[in-house]
Amino acid sequence: MQRNFHSAFSNVTNYINVIRYLYRYENQEHIDKFFDTGELLISSFHQYSQYKDNQLGDGSEGSSFSTATSQSNDLSFGAVSSVGHQSYCFCTSTVMDKDLFKTFGRNSVFRIKDPINFILEVERSLTRVREVLQGNCIYLDKRIISKQVPNFTMDTFKHDEHSDSMSMDKMMGAIQAINGPEQYFLKLLNHQKQSEYRILWNTDREVKEPLVITCPEAIKFCEKVEVEILT
Numbered sequence: 001m002q003r004n005f006h007s008a009f010s011n012v013t014n015y016i017n018v019i020r021y022l023y024r025y026e027n028q029e030h031i032d033k034f035f036d037t038g039e040l041l042i043s044s045f046h047q048y049s050q051y052k053d054n055q056l057g058d059g060s061e062g063s064s065f066s067t068a069t070s071q072s073n074d075l076s077f078g079a080v081s082s083v084g085h086q087s088y089c090f091c092t093s094t095v096m097d098k099d100l101f102k103t104f105g106r107n108s109v110f111r112i113k114d115p116i117n118f119i120l121e122v123e124r125s126l127t128r129v130r131e132v133l134q135g136n137c138i139y140l141d142k143r144i145i146s147k148q149v150p151n152f153t154m155d156t157f158k159h160d161e162h163s164d165s166m167s168m169d170k171m172m173g174a175i176q177a178i179n180g181p182e183q184y185f186l187k188l189l190n191h192q193k194q195s196e197y198r199i200l201w202n203t204d205r206e207v208k209e210p211l212v213i214t215c216p217e218a219i220k221f222c223e224k225v226e227v228e229i230l231t
Contacts, residue, residue, distance in 0.1 A: 022092040022115050022197050023225070025100055028108040035110075035224060038216030040122070042201075043091070045084030046208040064143040064186055066178045071148050079175045083183050088126060088201040088211060094136065095195045096225065103194065107227070114221040119199055121218040126211075131202040137185045139192040147178050 026034075033039045048061045063082040070076065092112065093100060101107060112118050115134070123129055156174075159167040185198055 019115050020094055020197075022094060022112040023096050023109050024090075024092050024112065025104045025106040025109045027106055031108050031110050031224065035219055035222075038214045038219055039212060040215055040218070041210055041212055042088045042122070042126070043210040044089055044207045045087055047210050048089070060143065064145055064179065064183050066145045066175055066183075067147075068174065068178045069146075069148050071150060077174075079171070081175055081179065081183070083179070084200075086203050086205060086207055087184070088203065088207055090122070090199040092197045092199070093195050094197050100194065101227075109225050109227070110222055111225050112222050115197075115199075118218050118221040121221070122199075122213065122215055123201055124217070125213040125215040126201050126203070128203045128205060129201045130204050133181055133184055133198075133200040133202065135181075135185055135198065137187040137191070137194075137196040137198055138182055139187050139189050141189050143186045143188070145179055145183065145186075 030039075030041070045061045061084060063080065065078060065080050067076060067078040096109060096111075101109075119132060119134060123132060156170070158170075159165045184200055187196065
């Protein structure tokens with residue numbers, strides 16, 4: 001991705017973001033099927049919560065504790081929230097490492113050479129997608145998002161028509177603004193060696209079960225990796 005910005009020292013400064021290759025660890029039979037037919041498994045946060053393996057699964061996937069502190073007074077508030085209930089998810093890694101075969105319980109891997117076009121082609125095989133997110137996971141010792149925000153008081157959250165009660169819509173809106181998209185990418189430090197790069201397709205409906213799609217158009221943006229080069 002390339003963007004142009006005006007600079008005080010030159011007419012235009014180019015900022016170029018090079019999207020790195022991604023690696024999908026999978027068993028050989030499924031990789032062969034993808035390259036033969038385009039068949040691909042797209043998972044979900046709900047599915048990850050069902051895994052018993054601590055490296056593959058995460059019972060708290062998508063949940064976090066958020067705190068906000070006013071910049072001009074001592075007022076703060078916190079809330080527990082979760083995301084991903086309407087998301088299809090595809091997890092990859094930014095590294096090709098033989099140790100990850102054991103971590104994921106897989107015997108092979110393939111490389112995504114053009115992640116942007118790969119994501120676009122997969123999106124065309126899904127329905128009712130409203131938003132696509134992608135990025136490296138954020139590894140923390142605890143799933144806590146803390147931010148300072150502009151001045152607010154308790155009156156900020158009062159109901160417009162009933163001033164003696166709080167508006168849940170206003171409170172939820174504030175929580176969403178604090179969390180931002182990073183809430184989708186929070187992982188605990190014990191997963192950091194996975195170097196996960198996460199792709200999400202957010203829909204307008206609840207997503208629980210994984211989905212098998214057939215997307216041969218995505219094959220040309222990928223290539224097989226000979227496992228022998230990692231041993």
